[in-house]
Amino acid sequence: MVTPFGGDGSLNVDGARKLATHLVDNGSDGLVVAGTTGESPTLSHDEKLQLFEAIAGEVGDRAAVIAGTGSPDTAETIRLTKEVAQIGGIAAALVVTPYYSKPPQNGLLAHYRAVADESPLPLMLYDIPGRTGRRVEVETMVELAAHKNIVADKDAVGNASETAKLRAALDAAGHTDFEIYSGDDGMVLPHLAAGAVGIVSVCSHLIGVPIKNMVTAFEAGDVAGARKIYLQYQEFMSLIMGLTASPIPVKAAAGMIGLDVGEPRLPNVPATADESKKIRAALEKVGLL
Secondary structure, eight states: OOOOBOTTSOBOHHHHHHHHHHHHHTTOSEEEESSTTTTGGGSOHHHHHHHHHHHHHHHTTTSEEEEEOOOSOHHHHHHHHHHHTTSTTEEEEEEEOOOSSOOOHHHHHHHHHHHHHHOSSOEEEEEOHHHHSOOOOHHHHHHHHTSTTEEEEEEOSSOHHHHHHHHHHHHHTTOTTOEEEEOOGGGHHHHHHTTOOEEOOSTHHHHHHHHHHHHHHHHTTOHHHHHHHHHHHHHHHHHHHHSSSTTHHHHHHHHHTTOOOOOOOTTSOOOOHHHHHHHHHHHHHTTOO
């Protein structure tokens, strides 16, 4: 979920509540709050808590609200996760791989185990090496899956064959209940085929119902139906995900279709005139404008 900001750059809590309701009304079973798309590095500790409390209060009885509590600092990640656990209606915490420090694999094991040991909430790990500079290797993920508090992985590695290797390794180790979620809209169907159970989606702001229908069709065994939806929107999803740094494209597109989300906070910037033209054309092509 993107984080709505006001014209002065301040946190728009009322806008966040309205957006949460819109997303749940349009196909989302859950919401990840203060993740990458939510511009978490630009949110203060207190702003995150405001968001989590507002959105859990708004839709926590209708959807799984997952709070992004990860940071490069293990101690801060633990502190925020424990505070979030005191908010009613939070289902889990999303914990991104510590970025900038680029810890070795044994450092990742120690980090995630420290957070999981202290967390009252189940954890979804967030493996996105393109942003963090460090992948959680398959062997490391399998070891982490043995922890009772580590229950899922948001897979943004970007390679469905690697997702398949991870699923096979987890199953071989007996971690069949550990869930993998696609973290890349443009790869959602290949990820489902490789063993993902759903997607933490950016494009759901715009095409939530088709994405929901695609996943539902695949899970029901209607692979042809799922493929038809995927091919209809794959080009659109790839543009929204890859035109420029996220969440610039999705925020621009959301504004064009009437969602009050505001502009990104620095160091991200609004879409350029050329980018906006491409986004508008893409929205028109899929019938959203």
